[in-house]
Amino acid sequence: MNVADWLSALSILVGVAFFIAGTAGLLRFPDVHSRLHALTKADNLGLGFISLGVAIRMAEPWSIAKILVVWMLTVLAAATVAQLIARAALGTAPEEAGADDHR
Amino acid sequence: MSTALVYALCGASLVGVGLYGFITRAHLLRRILAFNIIGSGIFLLLGGAGSRQGAVSPDPVPQAVIITGIVVALSLTALAVALLVRLVEDTGRATLPGEDASRDA
């Protein structure tokens, strides 16, 4: 194993640690908002480190760009969903996203 | 024991799990779930068969057939779900009569 492999492995390990921490937070924290906080922060960072670890092993810049896009999309989706869940928990869901029942 | 065998056996177990759900659960949404689980179990079995030889690239024919199967399963699930919603609107129940009665015991 060369230096790049070691770096890659280390980065992925750090990412996994973040995931474990996030999951622990989800299970242990008392209310929706702190759970969400723990989950999204830790998962975004965790996925970031794992993406980094995978990107190190890639030779083509094209593949690295794709991994970057995947990470950014996941962060964007997670942020949006976290917002929606947080609002739903506050009981203001209809204001943010709702539906008219015409029937 | 190979990767293919692990997932084929997983597929066989999933067929059993789905079958159990279909027999014991009366709520139709759960039965629809159970169907999908049986279906994916069968696909794993077929996929496991396609990569048994331990070749680098598994047999593409089962793969293509499974993709077709996944789309067909979605089509049937969509009809089943729409039918279920309509049934609930018509009768207020999400079970079939004569089925939950026998399950109440």
Add this chain to the structure above:
Amino acid sequence: MTASGLAALPLLELTVVLPLAGLLLALPLGHHGARATLALAPIILLVTALLCIEIMWSGAPIERVAGGWDVPLGIALRADGISGAFLLTTALVACAVAVFQAQGGQDGGATRRSTFWPLFLATWGALNAVFVSGDLFNLYVALELLTLAAVAMVAYGSTEAAMRYLLFALSGSLVFLLGVALIYAGSGTFDIGLLGSAGAGDTAMTVAAAFMTAGLLAKAALFPFHAWLPPAHGNAPTPASALLSALVVKAPFFILVRIWFDIGPETSGVLMQLLGYLGVAAILYGSLLAMRQERLKLVIAYSTVAQLGYLFLVFPLAGAAQDLPWTAGTWSGAIFHALSHALAKAALFLAAGIVIEAVGHDRLQGLAGLARDLPMTVFAFGIAAVSIMGLPPSGAFIGKYLMLTGALAGGHVFLAIVMIGGGLLAAAYLFRPLRLMLLAGETQPAKAIARRRQVVPLLLALAAVGLGIAASLPYALLQIGRSLTATEGIE
């Protein structure tokens, strides 16, 4: 046109392509779909008839491979005599139903919805695809297309019956698919022809075939998997009831015949016997329940449960004894019975539909004296009933006669007794509504039904009888590509 001229046309492909093209046309056309269907139906009938002529002419099954890729890589389409016979019967029934319905059938708004005609054509296309498919996975896709269209048509009449039907049909297809997956895992092909010539004879293949069979039994509503059929066929709109009872339940039977006679997995015969006994149970149970129904369409629906039982007698009679001289006759007899039942059952359901349109219900007690105002319809019902009972000169008589001969020659006395008894039971449950309608009574139709619609069930019923009168031609067609080792039937 010469034989080579016919062969130049892709008739086999067109039998599948045309209904499917029709459905893709009818879907955007909305309620103009009726006109498109009426224009297309005779063309499909013509193509199907020409295909049968081509099969007769060449005296051999017609085979194509889609995309030009040979099996096992590609998918084979294969039309032998039995395919041709089922295709032609389907075309006749479908044309009759289309004409009947397009002339103003009213069934809870079923045809006002613009989805009826696409679903009708999808059913037709899926049936034809089943009858010409030579590939097990392709059969699965065709069966699911059939399920989708058939369930949706039942749902026009009753959501609950449709749901029950969907559950049975889905479990059936999954168990079938499980068998198909095991076959591929064991043999590396989906092609029926290759599987047959490989003589796949080990335990695994038998178990796989048993799975496929179990799945198809649920779809074919063989006792004890029949619970979904009477509510579905009894509550669907008239044209759907006719298609479902006449044809849709025959598709899984057709595949079973392909599996057990064309692939012919090695078997101890126990499975064949079991299928036969289930058939016996279906005949007795279906007939007894048909006698106790108070609604005309339910009588006809339970009659389907009983009549399907006859078809499964083919397995112990012709399957367990593959090389006896009378098996060819027995096998052909069962197929005759299936075809004749298709024509007669469609006639019965269409006649019942006319009764419902005329008096607004189908409760037997309220039908007394209907023959006075609907003589043609009651006559059609009577002719079709003769065919269901298996009286001469109907096609069903030929079918039963051939099966009975085979049963007696093979020493299956019990099965022979059941067959005769089933005919008497059919007479009992069909004479009950017939006698009521012929009785003097005060039932007044609230609505006049056009004669050109009343004539449709009559023509179907006459066709069922005609199948018996001109039996030699269809009999000869059935022998083409028949896979049994026996070459001569009992004439």
Add this chain to the structure above:
Amino acid sequence: MNPALLFDVALAALAVVAALSAVAGRDLFASVAFYIVYGILIALAWMRLGAVDVALAEAAIGAGLTGVLLIGAWSQLHRKGATETPPGPSSAARLLAAGASASVAVLVAVIFVGLPADGAGLAPAVRENVAESGVSNPVTAVLLNFRAYDTLMETIVLAVALAAVWSLTRDELWGGIPGLRQHARDGGVLATFGRLLPPLGLLVGVYLVWAGSSMPGGAFQAATVLAAVWLLLVMSGAMDEPAIGSTAIRLTIVAGPALFLAYGTGGAFLGTFLGFPADVAGMLIVAIEYVLTVSIAATLALLVAGVPRRQE
């Protein structure tokens, strides 16, 4: 046991547990959630089996779209108070069912293990002919050339499924608009997300079809991404579902299968049903796939939207 196999066993066990939780759990919503998790795990299993195309299809269709369908159904049932799970059967009946199901699973497993392990399969035949198929991804070659007949039927299955779903419309709503009108707060995250993502989704869809001829991907996976974009646009209030009576939308749905069928039939008159001449096969397949992608995307999105619930 090597670590990779250990991972496989763990993943397989997890999938079985997720499936069990989905069918046996008490809360219906939890069941649906477990089913979606299960779908993702199965997609991972396909990755491990080297079947990337299937993994994409399973993740997008099996877990994604089916999940959306099930959540949609749950929320409608919830609104009508039909999510209460009826009491289960007695424990004796449950034990019996478990016994029967387990025996089927064991029977299937035993049969499978007993099959000759050197079953040739069709991989060599595909390898031999893939050069003439016009595409280099063997799975796409099977889907759109060797077994194109299956795929043709499958696209028709989708269109018929939509007709079947529509036929459940109530009389007074016939021709109306599926689903409920969705609206998101202006400037809210959902509205922003709904504006940001569609161009990217479109790009991914086009890329997946293009990539499908040489790499994992293809019309069905791409169409699912486009259908997801459609759903997002509807959810964020940027667009409403079309009325099902619209001729334009119906033409969009049948265009793909109709082109495919017309091509196949033309081939039949020239000699080979669904035959692709080797020199132009690649071009034709990609052209058909693009039209199919549009039709399938619209069909999938409308299948998820369900029956009309409002007048136009």
